[in-house]
Amino acid sequence: VKLTPRLTLIFILYAAALLSVVGVLAYSNGREALRSATISELSATAIEKQAALSEWVERKQLGIALLAAEPATIDSAAALIGAPPGSAEKQGAHDKFVRQIQPRVDGGEFMTIMLIDPETGEVIAATDPSEEGKFKEDRPFFISGKLGPYVQNVYYALALQGPAMTAAAPLKGPDGRALGVLAGRINLEEMNSIINRRSGLRETDDAFLVNTSNFFVTQPYLVADPAVLKREVHTEAVNRCLAQSSGTLEADDYRGIPALVVYRWLPEQKLCLLAKMDQTEAYAPARAFGGAVAAISALALLVAAVLAVALARSLTRPILALQDGVARFGRGELDTKLPETARDELGALAHEFNKMAASLLEKDAELRAYAGTLEQKVQERTKQLQESHAQLLRAEQIGQIGSWEWNIPEDHVVWSDGLYQVFGLKPQAFGATSGAYLKQVHPQDREFVQQSVGKALLERGTFEYESRIIRPNEQIRTIFTRGELLLDQDGEPARMIAVVLDTTQRQQALQALRESEERYRSLFENMLSGYAYCQMLFEDGKPHDFIYLEINKAFAKLTGLNDVTGKRVSEVIPGVQESNPELFQIYGRVAQTGEPESFETHIPSLGIWFSISVYSPKQDYFVAVFDNITERKHAEEALRLENERFVRFVDSNIVGIAIAEADGRIALANDYYLNILGVNRQDFLDDKVDWRKFTPPEWLLADEKALRELGERGICEPYEKEYVRADGTRVPVYIADAMLPGPEEQIAAFILDISARKRAEADILRITEELRRSNAELEQFAYVASHDLQEPLRMVASYTKLLQKRYQGRLDADADEFIHYVVDGATRMQQLINSLLDYSRVGTRGRDFVSTPSEKIIQEALANLEVAIEESGAKITCDLLPTVSADATQLTQLFQNLIGNAIRFRSEKPPEIHISAAHRDDNWLFSVRDNGIGMESQYFDRIFVIFQRLHTRAEYAGTGIGLAICKKIVERHGGRIWVESELDKGSTFFFTLPVQGRVDIRMIKGN
Amino acid sequence: MMKIHLGLQRIIVLILAFVVPACSPGVTSTPALTPITVQLSWFHQAEFAGFYAADQLGYFREEGLQVSFVEGGPEVDFIAPVVNGTAQFGVAQPPNLILARADGKPVRTIAIIYRRSPIVFFSHADLGITRPQDFVGKKIRSAITLDLTLRATMARLGIQPDQYEIVYLPGDVSLFASREVPVWVGFINVIALDVQRAGYEINIIYPDDYGIHFYGDVLITTDDLIAQNPDLVRRFTRAVLRGWTNAQENPETIGKFVQKYNADADETLENARMIASLPLVNTGEDYIGWMKPEVWAVMEQTLREQGVLSQALDVEQVYTTQFLEEIYKK
Secondary structure, three states, X not given: OOHHHHHHHHHHHHHHHHHHXXXXXXXXXXXXXXXXXXXXXXXXXXXXXXXXXHHHHHHHHHHHHHHHHOHHHHHHHHHHHHOOXXXXXXXXXXXXXXXXXXXXXXXOOEEEEEEEOOOOOEEEEEOOHHHOOOEOOOOHHHHHHOOOOEEEEEEEEOOOOEEEEEEEEEEEOOOOOEEEEXXXXXXXXXXXXXXXXXXXXXXXXXXXXXXXXXEEOOOOOOOOOHHHHHOEOOXXXXXXXXXXXXXXXXXXXXXXXXXXXXXXXXXXXOEEEEEEEEHHHHOHHHHHHHHHHHHHHHHHHHHHHHHHHHHHHHHHHHHHHHHHHHHXXXXXXXXXXXXXXXXXXXXXXXXXXXXXXXXXXXXXXXHHHHXXXXXXHHHHHHHHHHHHHHHXXXXXXXXXXXXXXXXXXXXXXXXXXXHHHHHOOOHHHOOOOHHHHHHHEOHHHHHHHHHHHHHHHHHOOEEEEEEEEEOOOOOEEEEEEEEEEEEOOOOOEEEEEEEEEEXXXXXXXXXXXXHHHHXXXXXXXXXXXXXXXXXXXXXXXXXXXXEEEEEOHHHHHHHOOOOOOOXXXXXXXXXXXXXXXXXXXXXXHHHHHOOOEEEEEEEOOOOEEEEEEEEOOOOOEEEEEEEXXXXXHHHHHHHXXXXXXXXXXXXXXXXXXXXXXXXXXXXXXXXXXXXXXXXXXXXXXXXXXXXXXXXXXXXXXXXXXXXXXXXHHOEOOOEXXXXXXXXXXXXXXXEEEEEOOOOOOOEEEEEEEOHHHHHHHHHHHHHHXXXXXXXXXXXXXXXXXXXXXXXXXXXXXXXXXXXXXXXXXXXXXXXXXXXXXXXHHHHHHHHHHHHHHHHHHHHHOOOOOEEEEHHHHHHHHHHHOHHHHHHHOOEEEEOOOOEEEEOHHHHHHHHHHHHHHHHHOOOOOOOEEEEEEEEEOOEEEEEEEOOOOOOOHHHOOHHHOOOOOXXXXXXXXXXXXXXXXXXXXXHHOOOOEEEEEOOOOOEEEEEEEEOXXXXXHHHHHHO | OHHXXXXXXXXXXXXXXXXXXXXXXXXXXXXXXXXXXXXXXXXXXXXXXXXXXXXXXXXXXXXXXXXXEEOXXXXXXXXXXXXXXXXXXXXXXXXXXXXXXXXXXXXXEEEEOOOOOOEEEEEEHXXXXXXXXHHOOOEEEEOHHHHHHHHHHHHHOOOOHHXXXXXXXXXXXXXXXXXOOOEEEEEOOOHHHHHHHOOOOEEEEOHHHHOOOOOOOEEEEEHHHHHHOHHHHHHHHHHXXXXXHHHHHOHHHXXXXXXXXXXXXXXXXXXXXXXXXXXXXXXXXXXXOOOOHXXXXXXXXXXXXXXOOOOOOOHHHOEOOHHHXXXXXX
């Protein structure tokens, strides 16, 4: 085992070492050469790109500078700048300038060209109209472009959302004045194509530019998605390059794949130029070469190994054969023969060994034959004995049986193996006497066992008993013993033989049965459900009556029926056949078919609802188990009623009702609500209706406020909003919400369509407005009419008076009378017109309301009435009066008219007038009470109508306008006026004025 | 050879001794961590990607900080919590910050997050609205954070406030779709992106094209904290800038981070928001977070010209470059 591998290993190791040194040297030389070549290639590419890029940028700079220097450009720009702003000329010059520069864009040299105001930076004109009006005042190309031609290196243009590059040059007029800055945005596709230009000889070579924001400026060849231009790149090479250095590197590229990278920092452009190639491709030839070297080496190694094994084998094979033979002999293979092929010392050794082995083999065979027969016999006998004993033991074990035999004279007991097992004993743990046996018996059973055995001894008979024993592990077992007494030749007791059976399990089973029965009996008696075991009686094959055979306690408790056992149901519940025929049908069916059934029924005579399960233990008999479910039935009924009420409540459609959730779902809605939204019920049932979508944006805030209020208080104040239907029409609604209990946080909403009310409100507003205008017109008319009528009338009155003065008594009597009538009529008409003017002035010439104490106003009025008061001897009294907000002049007139009337319409008694005021419902209620002639109630309204009089002018002077003016004044102050009076018993005039400010506490007490 | 080997072993043991307890998940309360609250200017979304990255990648913890975030919203005053100390740091819009400072609130910017403003105007493409002059006579949707940019742009073009009507609406795609309000102001990487992803063709107008060069989101704290605990401010700022650098380099990881703070966030949408904001954070100039005093001066001047700011304010009160300089010196 040792020699062959050792020799082989030495040969192979030597060969392997030689081959690997040669192989590694060859591979690394090749790889290094490839690396240098690739780096040279990439560097050449980078230098070429850098040069091309610089040249391209210079060309662009020159391009914009040339364009800015062209006389045509300068002329059109000057025309544009010189034109007055906003003029058609300006527009024309603008269009001309754009046409002038447009070819440069069409030719692809620039993407956009623009003319920028040198002062403000505003774009005045551009080939891309969307650039016009923008400001470039802070852009480097503008700031530097003002001074001379300039190219702003690649930068991120916010509006383009990507890289951009712009060339700019100053545009100067013939006088050298700066006209503007001409800027052209460069097409980066050109730069892209310069950088992307590839030889096509390689697969994974790539060149690209990265700016200082780590953004790709040109599309890398190996990434197709242009979105890469909006992403940052943070490879090792990019990081080193952006640290403003150049070099080469073996590192992962932007795809995370190992690559060879040449990076160059381009200080002029502030860009990083990278050229790279995947290492797999660069080193592919080296790998191929390495593979070949490895394959050749492996082959050479294999040949060397085969040779090494063969050589080692030829040296060690004969020695190993001898060693193997001796070893086999030593293990007992005595017929082993060693090969005697070799003619050397090894051959002689083998020959002698073979001779010795042959004689040993012979002796060994004889001995074996003799020993074989002897052993066989012993084995057979032993086996028979074992089997017999085992059978007995197995029988006893299976039957849990044992037996004992008592030699009475010697008091020696012999136990079978099974008995030891029954008693849980080992054979030596038993004393083998009757006393020792008794010790195993349960103390409470010992006396009884002794008596049973003693009796058999005395009566010379058999015995059997059941007793308990205690096993050494204190387990109690029950055993059944049956025995017999055997007598000797003299008839004296000689031996007693008994068989013992372990009956513990049977006893336990019996006990369990007894307990089970007790349990069920207790369940039967204590269960809350009623139980009745009955026999069904049939008449003409139809169930007719039944007899209660057995019932439990709950039966009586649930039904209220006592002592029913043995009685018929028709006797116990009279009339039940008529009231509950189904009871008999079901019971009869179950009693006959044996199929159990359950049902609920109401027994009117008991006034109870039952839930009953019936089954049949045997033909014609049945058992009914039942519960009183009256309460549940009542609850169900109440619930049903509640539900019906709710449905009626919702479906009454007097108001829109919906139950909704904050996410827009509507759980329930009535027709009224759906009509408001203009959706049909099918769409609602298909869950297509989201309440939030019906609220126009301007009402969202109102909804939000309501939801917040809901969250805080559980309900929200009703508010007005609008819904917009799918067809665009709007519905004004009045809405209130309430939070419903429950985890869904549903909201009950009550919605009233107030379109009609809104329309009515609008109508009222409109009518009120019309009325107001018409009133104003009327007032104006009255004023104008009365004012303009005065002038001619004054002439009529003056000249008739003159006529009267000159010709009174100079014409005949008729003429005098006629003139008198004319004068009187004209005077009255003057009075009427003055009154009318006064009346109309209440509305048109009123003054602003100021806070005025009422006392002061009344004093004024009384002063004006001084003469009348004196003449009539009137007595005027006042209560405490408030300060009011009023037109003082008009209020004076009001009191003056009322007090004046009270004096004028006095009876024979001297007038007594009392003025008082009280606080009533935010108003002051004034009253002026007199003891004058009074009036009948039918005139109460008429007296306030203009020019209405109750008396002739002969009886009481006046034009009939006083109270009409009073009414107008009070109404102008926002109050009301009326009278209470009885003929010959005086009158009281009431009017109200709104309370202004705080109420004097004395006024309230005064009432 | 042997000596070096032993040395290495010792180093490894030392490293394990320090690193293992800190990483062990069983250790929940590390007493050394300082609790920090950051008030955000809007709801949790990729707008705050760098903060989430710093939190999720343990940058805050490495600086000894335990950071929690408070969401903003349309009605949240995001500067007040920083002033009253409920939050130590906050994200704000420069115009609001300048006005707060003018109002005597001692807050200042310590780093810029969006160095280009994300605020744009947009409208349905078929309406043909291509320049702010087209807004005249129209309703414009806006919000508190957007108002000042809108007003500044209009004022710059000489359009009076009574020539257009501002409407405050939530940033909801369906409201845009309803066309009730034709012109919208919003973040290019938020509502404008949502609208485009919902399939609407829109015209975008950039305030930057009309002379309004504002910074977007900025990181703020109080003068007191800067004076009393500059080290804490430096550590927090450093972790935030690291977070933003990582977010810029790995935008596709942001959606998952956002979901840690807002379980309802849509991962693809948040990733798209992050990708859209890359050029706002990294302009290719200077460093992430860097600021230039002249931009502050222009912002102050713009606000003054349009009458939002009634008196000139010394803009040096509004920012400090102290921490950016310290962090990037190393």
